[in-house]
Structure formats: C-alpha cells, structure tokens
Amino acid sequence: MAKECVKSPLLVSIQWRGNGGKMDIPSKPHPGCPCPRKSTVPHPPSTDKNKWQNPATKATYKIEKILFNKRILGDVKKLSPLYQTSALEGFHSLILRFAPKNVAFSYLVMLCRLYLAAFHFNENSGRSQARTAAGELRFQIKFPKAKRGGHVVSMVKTKYTTEYVSELMDLLFNKVIHDPGTFAAELRAVAVPGFLCSQYERPEKADAIARHVSRFSCPGGVGAAPALGGPTSDCAADVPVTDREEGRIITH
Structure with missing residues (x-):
C-alpha cells in the first residue's frame, strides 16, 4: 500500500485509515501522484463473508484501535515507498568494525576507514543464500532476546570476500611505491576541517x-x-x- 503513493504521505495515511474497516477498498487515482493506480482493487473481492471484518464486532474495534493509533499513523506516513533502510543500517553497523567509536581517529584516518568500509560493503552487500553439499538452501535458527524464548529462522549467506584488498595491495606495490609524490600531493589536497572548538573564541x-x-x-x-x-x-x-x-x- 505504501508503494502506491510516492509523493504524498498524507494520502497513504488516509488510505491506511480506509483499509482499517474492511481491509480491502477500491484504489482511486488522485492528482499529483505520478504512479499508475487502478480504479479497482488488484484482486476481486472475496465472496467468503468470513474474510471480511464486521464493523459491529469487538474484534474489529480492537483491530481499529491498534491500526489507528497515533504512533502507528505517524509511522505509516514515514514508510519508504521504494527502498528500505535495512541495508543502510547494515552499512552503519559495518562502519563500527572499521572505525569503532571508542577510538579517536584523525580526519584523514577516519576518511580512509570509511572508504574501506564502503569497499567491503559494496563487494558483499549482494551475497546470495548459501547451499549445502546436496544443493539445498541453508537456514539457521536464532533466539532473539525480544522473542522471550521464541525463535526465528533466517537464511545463511555465502561467505564474504575481500577482493578489494588485493586490488589495494596491487595499487600500493605497483604504483604508490614507485611514484609516492603524486599520491602524497592528492592526500595533502584534501580539505581537512578544523576542530569544532576552533570555531569559538577561547x-x-x-x-x-x-x-x-x-x-x-x-x-x-x-x-x-x-x-x-x-x-x-x-x-x-x-x-x-x-x-x-x-x-x-x-x-x-
């Protein structure tokens, strides 16, 4: 539902409210939205009455109370219509491995470590699911603390690679060592900002x-x-x- 309207979070919230009653309403086009929308729902309405919510029941009231919560409606407006933030959160977690917060780095060192984290993430972000020797997909069972004893099943990805390290080593021994002046000049040309405290009068x-x-x-x-x-x-x-x-x- 969030993908149907890219530009208007308010309209997404309105449609969310409309879906709360019977969970399946026609989707009408509206001005200002570039996405194609059909005048009817993408699937025919069900003829089974058990699949429709009766607005006069206690169960429907409880569902509406959850779906129409102010916090839920606020989160619905912020739903990503195209991309999810899980990959970005994964990159932020990877940065902590290359540049932990409990260690102070200079600007250039921090910049280099961020580049290394980006190299590693770009090379391994699209890993596929691993398979067993028999060709079956591999899964693992985890017990998150939030589940309070419950388990979740997640897929096992293939092992990460570090081909970017070989490319960097090849660049170092074949070019940087033979002509370090060029690379040193580029490094000195990087604009290093001053400390935050230097902006104020001491x-x-x-x-x-x-x-x-x-x-x-x-x-x-x-x-x-x-x-x-x-x-x-x-x-x-x-x-x-x-x-x-x-x-x-x-x-x-």
Missing part, C-alpha cells in the same frame, strides 16, 4: 576561573552562573574557597 584561563560560579559556592545554593557578558555574582567573593563534602559547604 577566553583566558584566569578570566574564566574568575567568572566561574558554582551553585555550591553560596550558602543555600542560590549562586548561579552569570550571563555571558554580565556581572559576576557577589556570593562568589563572599566565600573564598569552597569544597563539597556530603552535601555540606566547607570553607577553608
């Missing part, structure tokens, strides 16, 4: 310490940090040096 350390006011500096905790460019609080001068210990203010 104050003098002595001035910053003099303007610093903690809520533990005043008896009763009324001290507050002064506004930028405003006067400092008087309570900071009343208490010379303060320390915090078990919620009490101790003066030295």
Whole structure:
C-alpha cells in the first residue's frame, strides 16, 4: 500500500485509515501522484463473508484501535515507498568494525576507514543464500532476546570476500611505491576541517576561573552562573574557597 503513493504521505495515511474497516477498498487515482493506480482493487473481492471484518464486532474495534493509533499513523506516513533502510543500517553497523567509536581517529584516518568500509560493503552487500553439499538452501535458527524464548529462522549467506584488498595491495606495490609524490600531493589536497572548538573564541584561563560560579559556592545554593557578558555574582567573593563534602559547604 505504501508503494502506491510516492509523493504524498498524507494520502497513504488516509488510505491506511480506509483499509482499517474492511481491509480491502477500491484504489482511486488522485492528482499529483505520478504512479499508475487502478480504479479497482488488484484482486476481486472475496465472496467468503468470513474474510471480511464486521464493523459491529469487538474484534474489529480492537483491530481499529491498534491500526489507528497515533504512533502507528505517524509511522505509516514515514514508510519508504521504494527502498528500505535495512541495508543502510547494515552499512552503519559495518562502519563500527572499521572505525569503532571508542577510538579517536584523525580526519584523514577516519576518511580512509570509511572508504574501506564502503569497499567491503559494496563487494558483499549482494551475497546470495548459501547451499549445502546436496544443493539445498541453508537456514539457521536464532533466539532473539525480544522473542522471550521464541525463535526465528533466517537464511545463511555465502561467505564474504575481500577482493578489494588485493586490488589495494596491487595499487600500493605497483604504483604508490614507485611514484609516492603524486599520491602524497592528492592526500595533502584534501580539505581537512578544523576542530569544532576552533570555531569559538577561547577566553583566558584566569578570566574564566574568575567568572566561574558554582551553585555550591553560596550558602543555600542560590549562586548561579552569570550571563555571558554580565556581572559576576557577589556570593562568589563572599566565600573564598569552597569544597563539597556530603552535601555540606566547607570553607577553608
């Protein structure tokens, strides 16, 4: 249903609401949508009354309560009409293997690691399902924590390849080593952005310490940090040096 309208999430939500009653309604064309839509449902209506929802039953009320939930309707508007995000999420997970978050990398090193992750993903994203020696498709059973003891069946893909590594090694030994100046010049030409903190004016350390006011500096905790460019609080001068210990203010 989400694929029937590419440009209008609101119309997708309206059709979702219409399908909630009998789960099968005619699909009428509307202006502004480039996708071809038929004037009738793609399959003939069922003659079996058991397959239709009776709007006067308690079961239908419960289904409508779930389908017409505000969060569900908000998610329906965001459904991807063409592509799914599972591949993008898989790429983000792969980036963590090449560039873990608990390690700090410089800009160029991070850029190179992202390139390696892209090479690996592009080479292995379209792997097919593996087969046994007898030619049967391979599956595996998993027990996700969210299933609370239940299992899911997923296919086993063929083993990943690293042919891009051979190509990079061939480039390194056959071209880079013989003429490193060309590649070094291209590397120096990369525009490396500055640190985020370099975008702001750095104050003098002595001035910053003099303007610093903690809520533990005043008896009763009324001290507050002064506004930028405003006067400092008087309570900071009343208490010379303060320390915090078990919620009490101790003066030295």
